[in-house]
Amino acid sequence: MEALDYAEKANEVFVLSDSFIRIKQLIDDEASTIDDIADVILLDPALAGTILKLANSSFFNYPGKIDTISKAVLVLGITEVYNLVIAYFTTKAFKEVKAEPEFLEAFWENSVDCALIIKYLGFQLKVPNAERLFILGLMHNLGELVMQQFAPEQVKKARQVASNELPWQKQRDIFGFTFADCTGELLKLWQLPYSLIEPIRFQDEENFEHCTMETKLLFIAKRIMLMNHQCQQHEQTMILTEEKMQEMMLKVDNVNAANNFCDMERLAILAILKPSAAMIY
Template sequence: MVEATTAPPETGSATSGAPAVQAALENIAHIATLPEITVKIIDLVENPESTARDLHQVIENDPALCARILKVVNSAFYGLPGQIGSINRAIVLLGLNAVKNIAIAVSLTKLFSGSQVTPTFSARDLWVHSICVGVGSRLLSGKIGLRLPPDEAFLGGLMHDIGIMVELQADRAKLLAMLDQHQQGKTFLDAEQQVFGADHQQFGQGLCEKWKFPSAFSFVTGYHHQPLALDAESRTLTALVYVADRLAVQGGFGYTGTVADTDIDTQVLDALKLTEHAIEEVREELPEAIEVAEQLTN
C-alpha cells in the first residue's frame, strides 16, 4: 500500500468542465436516458408515500424486467433463503430501494453495449471492469462496520466509469484521439482533459445529475479517483469504490487503463477502517463473485 499523501485532487467536480459536459450530454440526449420503466421506478421509490404494492404494479407491467430482477434476487449473489417467485415477495424481503437499484443495474447493460473501439479498449471490457468494481465494493461493504446497503455498494461500483461511455457516445473520434494520447504515455485523466476539456469523472457526474440520481452516486462518478476530496460524511461509498477500482486493476479484470497508480492510499483505508486482512479476503473472493455477477447482468 502506498503511504498517504496530501496531493490535491486530480480533477474538480463536474461543474469545472461544465461546457464540455453539457455539450456531450446534449449530443447524446437520445442515448443518455434510462428506460421509461426505470425512471418510473426511481420516481416512485423517491416518493415517501409510495408502497410496495405501488412498486409491484409498475414492475409487473414489464415482464422482461420482472424476470431479470427475479433472476438477480434468486442468485447466490443475494443468498436469500428459498426460491423467490414474485416481485412482491422480493420487495418485501429486500425493500423498495434495493429493488430500485437492481432495476437500474440491469438497465445499464444497454448503455455499455458496443463493439471493439481500439485493440486495447472496448465497451465490453469496460463493462467487465465495472462489474468487478461493483462486486468489490459490495464485498468491501461487508468488511466495514457501517450500514451501507450491499445493493447500493454494487451499483456505485457498477456505474463509476459511466462517464467513459458518455465520451464514446458523444464523440467517438475524440475518444480515439484521447486513447491514442493515453497509449503514448499520458495518464487517462490528463489525456481526457487535453482532448475533451473534461474527464470521465465529470461526464459521469453530469449524467448522474441529469438522471437525478442520489448524491452518493454523483459523488462516486465524480470523485472515485480522489475520494478524500469529499467531506468525511459524504465519502464512504466513493472511498469503497476507489479501493475496489484498484483491486480490479491489480487483478487485471476488464479494462484497466483508467488508474495510473494502483497503490491504495492508506488515508482511504484508515477512513474506512479497512485492514490489510480484509483487503486480502476480498481479493480472494472476487473471481468467484464476478462470475456470478456477470451471469446476472448479461
Template sequence: MRVEELLKQTDKLPNVPDVVRELIQLLNDPDANYSDISQRVAHDQTISLKILRMVNSAYFGLSRKISSIDEATVLLGMSKLKTLVIASGFSSSVEKVEGISLPAFWADSFRVAELAKWVAKRTELVNEDEAFTVGIVHNIGRLLLHLTQPGIALEVQSLVNNRKASRVKAEQDLLGFTTQDAGKALMDMWKFPVAMGDAVQQHKRPFTNDEPQALACVLNLACYLNACIRNERDSDLVREGFPMAVAKGAGLGEGVLFELDDALIIDDGLNQLLA
C-alpha cells in the first residue's frame, strides 16, 4: 500500500477550516497580517463560538464577559488566540472515527502540544507556535489511517495491545509505511511548512538523519513527557530516563533536568474546547 491511497479518499479526510491552514502557514512569517486572520476567525461560527465559550470560562477568570473575537484578541493577545484557533480547528475536523475515542485523542494531542511549547520556550532553535502546532498534529496520521482504512487500523491496534509488535513495526508490516509518514503526507497536501511535516515524520526516531531536526527533537521530548504523565511516573524516574541526546538536538542544556517538575504539572485547560 502507498500513502497516496489514503489521501485519495478525499471524502474521509479531516476537514480542517481554511482559516486554520492559513494561520499555520503564517506562523513563522514576521510580516504576517494577523488582523485579517482575526476577522476570518470571527466569521467561522464554529471556531469563534468555541473560543468565546472558553475565553468566558472560569479557566481564564476574566472580570467581564467577552462577546467578540476582537475583544478576545485584545485581552488575550494574538499568541494565545492562535493557540485556541489551531486547537479548536483540528479538534472539530472530524465527528466520529472507528476505533478512536476523539475526546481522549485530542486531549492527549493538546497535552503534547502544550509540552512541546514548554520545551520550545527553553531553546532558541524552535518557534513556540510551530512546536505547539506539531504537537496538535503529531498523531494526525493515525487519525487518517482510522478514517480511511479502519480494518487495518484496528489490526495494528490489536498487535500493539497484545504486545506482538511495536506500533511502528506493525504499521510497517501491514502498510509498508508508518502513520508518521502518512501525517507528513497529509500536512504536505495541506501546504503546511515543510519543517513541520518533517518533524511529525521524524519525531519518533529523530536521529534517522545525520543532523537531527530541532523541531523533531522537541516533539520527541514532548511525547516522552506526555507518556510519563500518562503513566504517573515518579519525577526522579522521569529525570533518569530523560533522553539528553535528544535534548541536545533540540538545543537544550542539562539545566532542563531541574525544570521537569514544572512540565509534569502542565495544565490541560484546552480540554474545555472538547466540551
C-alpha cells in the first residue's frame, strides 16, 4: 500500500465534523461576514471555548481581552481563526486513534513543540503573520497517527531509530514512504489549503532551492524538535547541518531561544488542545 491508500482509509475513520465543513464553506465564500462565521463557531461550545482560550493566551499576546468570537475573528483575522478551527477539529478527529496513552502524550508533545519552535523562528526571521506557522508544526506528523491506526507494529519499528539512522529514512525503508507523505495525502483529502499541504508534504526536502519559506522553516523546526526528543543520541550535524542553519541565517542562539520559548509555552498550549498530554507535567 502507498501513502494515498492509507490516507484514504484514514479519511473514512478520522472525519472532520460538519461544523468544520460549514465554517470552511463560509470562509471560502467572499460574501460571508465575520458574524456569519462567528455564529457557526458558537454552535459548538467546545470549539468556541478553545478558540477564546487560545486567543487570550500568551501565544498571541494580545494586550486586551478577547471575550467574543466576533472579536477574535476581527482581532486575529479570518485566516488565523481558521487555523485555530483546523487545530481543534484535527485533535478531535484523532481522539479515538488506537494507541497507548504514552504514545499519544509523546506524539502531541512533539507536535506542539514543533509548532511553537516554528512560530518562534518565524518571528525571529520577521516572517509576516508568524502565528500562522503554528498550524504547520502541529499537523506536520499526522501521518504517524494514521500509520499507528493501521500498521502499529511497523510504526513501532520505525520509531526505533539508531544513532546512525534518520527517522524519515527509516520510515521510507519500512513503508516505502514517509509519515510526511501520508500527512500530505490526508490533508489533501480533507481539502485543506495548499499553503498548509505543500510545506508539510515537502518537510524533508534537502534542496531548498525551490522551497517556500514555510517549508524551510518546518524543515528546521522539525529537526530542532527531534534533537530534543527522538534523536537526542544523534550527532547534531547529522540532523541539522551548519549549512542549512546559515542558509536560513540562524545561529545556535536562535535555536536555544526557540527551545526556551517552547519550554515556557508548551504546557499552556497542551492544556488547551490536549489536556491529557498536559497532565504528564
